[in-house]
């Protein structure tokens with residue numbers, strides 16, 4: 142590009158400068174590649190450069206050589222309060238997992254108010270006021286269908302679950318129904334596909350008339366036969382559709398805890414799942430600690446978020462699929478914050494294939510849990526709400 146053309150672009154203001162912590166480069170990025178005064182565009186990886194505090198070089202377009210050099214001198218100080226808007230793109234969904242109705246795994250059915258509870262509608266309302274529009278409501282299959290997967294549903298648990306769902310959807314948000322069972326029932330891997338199907342026949346029929354419900358086949362299959370994971374997903378899809386729930390999206394999940402970082406090596410067979418309504422969304426999860434388990438406050442690096450999801454982005458695009466990052470979180474520290482912002486910007490940038498993302502987790506019983514997104518004082522909520530709010534649709 143001729144410098145005169147560039148000069149006129151800058152002169153007319155057609156190309157703005159990136160604000161603090163904004164994306165300023167990367168494959169497929171078309172926004173401003175320079176940063177406001179006091180910030181420099183730092184190369185983080187092929188897909189993501191970011192405006193970080195440092196010497197600004199506001200009028201030069203960077204080559205990867207100069208940005209790589211800048212990266213080596215980048216500061217890692219805590220981020221200033223940001224008021225930037227995220228990169229271009231628009232999510233369909235952005236929200237919070239609501240975890241508590243599946244608590245008390247050692248005690249089935251357990252007692253409401255002692256071993257498990259249901260999400261706080263006032264907390265959900267607080268999130269809705271901030272623009273969040275999807276809530277993934279975890280529950281346990283053992284409490285809904287006690288003793289046998291084929292048994293009829295427990296009326297009290299179903300009523301409480303339905304009340305939570307109806308509260309969410311009556312406010313115009315989406316409710317994900319999340320059987321938080323890891324492909325297991327009373328701790329054993331589910332191998333009876335017909336019984337699994339019968340659960341979803343009843344479940345699909347019960348929620349068939351609510352178009353803002355989103356079905357999830359199961360939370361985080363793991364250490365299971367790959368064909369079985371495929372079959373369980375397909376059986377659930379077929380049962381939900383046959384029960385008359387034809388307008389809703391269905392989230393499928395993969396093996397290996399449905400990890401985004403291992404999707405392209407583990408779960409590629411799931412690309413062959415079939416839905417007569419063509420409304421499947423591939424739900425993946427991603428944590429940013431060293432083993433990806435979401436058990437440490439520490440994130441591997443400021444770039445790890447993007448690094449762990451780019452392969453999934455490529456898989457979704459190459460296979461013509463949609464994805465949802467159904468769980469993500471990081472500790473309340475600046476390394477995690479940069480890693481999460483980079484990852485969300487990448488997803489946002491690729492919102493043609495990524496429908497959105499859901500933080501793990503809200504719920505009234507998380508106490509001082511490092512990722513708690515429960516208002517008003519949850520650790521994750523107080524540290525991350527201002528950042529996450531920027532991505533709501």
Ligand SMILES: *[C@@H]1O[C@H](CO)[C@@H](O)[C@H](O)[C@H]1NC(C)=O
Nearest residue numbers: 253295296297298299300301
């Ligand atoms: C459902 O919620 C009510 C309170 O609204 C509670 O009294 C009851 O025990 C709950 N039952 C189950 C099975 O969750």
Ligand SMILES: *[C@@H]1O[C@H](CO)[C@@H](O)[C@H](O)[C@H]1NC(C)=O
Nearest residue numbers: 402405448449450451452453
């Ligand atoms: C697979 O995904 C990982 C993690 O995102 C990525 O580093 C790797 O490049 C991907 N491989 C392919 C072939 O896309």
Ligand SMILES: CC(=O)N[C@H]1CO[C@H](CO)[C@@H](O)[C@@H]1O
Nearest residue numbers: 240243244321434435436501
């Ligand atoms: C990463 C994370 O926090 N996972 C939790 C998911 O929820 C179950 C309980 O429902 C916990 O046991 C996991 O630790």
